[in-house]
Amino acid sequence: MTKVSALSLTSKRRHGKKISMVTAYDYPSAVHVARAGMDILLVGDSVAMVELGYENTQPITLRDMLHHCATVKRGVTAVASQVSQVPLLVGDMPFGTYEYQDTDVALRNAYAFVKEAGMDAVKLEGGSKARAQTAQRIVEGGVAVMGHVGLTPQAISVLGGFRAQGRTAVRARQLVDEALRLQDAGVFAVVLECVPSNVARSITDTLEIPTIGIGAGPHTSGQVLVYHDMLGMTSHPHHDQFVPKFCKKYAQVGHMIQEGLLEFKADVENGTFPSDAFSPYVMTDAE
Numbered sequence: 001m002t003k004v005s006a007l008s009l010t011s012k013r014r015h016g017k018k019i020s021m022v023t024a025y026d027y028p029s030a031v032h033v034a035r036a037g038m039d040i041l042l043v044g045d046s047v048a049m050v051e052l053g054y055e056n057t058q059p060i061t062l063r064d065m066l067h068h069c070a071t072v073k074r075g076v077t078a079v080a081s082q083v084s085q086v087p088l089l090v091g092d093m094p095f096g097t098y099e100y101q102d103t104d105v106a107l108r109n110a111y112a113f114v115k116e117a118g119m120d121a122v123k124l125e126g127g128s129k130a131r132a133q134t135a136q137r138i139v140e141g142g143v144a145v146m147g148h149v150g151l152t153p154q155a156i157s158v159l160g161g162f163r164a165q166g167r168t169a170v171r172a173r174q175l176v177d178e179a180l181r182l183q184d185a186g187v188f189a190v191v192l193e194c195v196p197s198n199v200a201r202s203i204t205d206t207l208e209i210p211t212i213g214i215g216a217g218p219h220t221s222g223q224v225l226v227y228h229d230m231l232g233m234t235s236h237p238h239h240d241q242f243v244p245k246f247c248k249k250y251a252q253v254g255h256m257i258q259e260g261l262l263e264f265k266a267d268v269e270n271g272t273f274p275s276d277a278f279s280p281y282v283m284t285d286a287e
Contacts, residue, residue, distance in 0.1 A: 001080060004039050004088040006121065006144050006188035012039070012221075013210040019189075019222025021212050022230070025051050025068050029227050030075025038087045040212070041076065042123065042224065043069045045092040045154070050228040057153045058095045062109055065094050069117035077118075090146050091119040095154040098124050103137035110143045121145060123191070125152035127178020132185040139186035147182035149175055150216065151194035164215070166195040172202070179203045179211075191224065192216040194246075215246035233257075 002008075012019055021040035024030045025047040033041050047068050048060035069091045080086050091113040098106035106124075113119040121144035124135060135145045150165045166172045172195075179190050189210040192200045197217025204211045204220050213220030225247055227233075232252040267273035 001083060001086060003086045006088070009039065009088065009189060009210050019210055019212060021222060021224035023047075023224070023227045024072050024075070025227070026071050027075040027078075030072040031079050033227070034076045034079050034083055034087060037083060037085060039085075039222070040090060040224070041072065041087040042090045043072050043092060043119070044226065045094045046226050050226065050233075056156055058156075060094045062094055062097050062112065065091060066112055066117045069113060069119050073118035088121065089119045090121045090123050091117060093122050093124045098134055098138075099131075101130075103134050106134045107138050107141045107143075110138045110141065110145075114143055121188070123148055125149075125154050127175070127182050129181065132181040135182055135187050136185035145185075145187045146212075147179070147185075147187040147190040148193065149178045149182070149190060150192050153193075164194040164196070166199040172196070172199045175199060176203055176206055179207055183207050183209050189221075192220055194244075215244055 009019055019039045020037075021042055022033050022036075022038050023042045023044040023046060024033045025043060030041065043065065045057040045060050045065065047064075048054040048057045052060065052064070054060065069089075073089060076086060076089065093106070093109060093113070097109045100106065110122045113122050122138065123146040124131065124138075125148040127147065127149045135147060138145050151163065166175045175192075175195060176199075179192075182190055187209065189212055190203075190207065191212045191214065192203060193213075194215040195203075197219060200211065200213055200216035201219035210221035212222045212224050214224045229244070229247045230250050232249045232254050234254040264273065
């Protein structure tokens with residue numbers, strides 16, 4: 001059993017091997033992702049939408065994220081001896097926990113992800129000069145950081161919604177600059193979300209660290225998808241409306257769950273459950 005690290009991911013990129021990353025938010029999903037042999041497991045703030053029912057990621061709190069991260073850590077630990085590699089665990093720093101001018105606040109919150117929740121690294125969004133300074137402060141404090149540019153969901157109030165980024169030459173150049181800024185700050189990888197394929201390729205070719213694409217075409221160092229999206233799980237009332245166009249559904253788990261629940265309800269109502277086969281407890285003859 002080997003443990004994926006920031007260093008091994010850089011080596012993988014250098015040798016032209018693709019990096020796989022999937023989100024997980026609880027014990028069962030963590031077990032599934034670890035058993036599948038993913039390189040990176042991201043405890044994303046997308047849990048706000050797919051499990052907690054919010055319309056965007058902004059409402060989730062630091063305490064919420066630490067709770068989910070700790071749960072995921074327990075799931076991965078439970079199967080660590082059964083898998084060939086243990087994924088790198090990355091926790092999303094939620095909106096409002098790292099944007100302050102005082103970067104000590106961000107560092108203190110990043111420490112909580114490592115010390116309280118067992119994460120290997122944290123992820124933060126944006127590539128401004130201020131954000132790069134925050135990333136550098138966290139890295140210098142001893143916590144590995146993953147960057148994130150392009151569509152940054154925590155900033156939808158500024159972006160005007162979930163919109164693709166980098167579709168003009170000026171904005172594409174800005175994204176390259178942001179990614180370079182984050183690399184200079186010491187991040188070990190950068191997520192590129194909802195940017196044109198050629199822009200993602202340009203960023204990937206420019207950087208020396210891995211890029212992880214989501215809706216960014218095939219030319220990044222790796223790919224990430226949201227667990228609920230890729231498995232066809234519907235847990236938000238409007239979730240089907242939000243499943244992005246770039247997401248391939250590898251299963252229809254939500255449909256299977258619904259069928260199972262309906263079958264159970266029917267069996268209870270018609271008296272076929274529980275049958276004798278599912279009624280194992282009997283009184284002894286002596287009674």
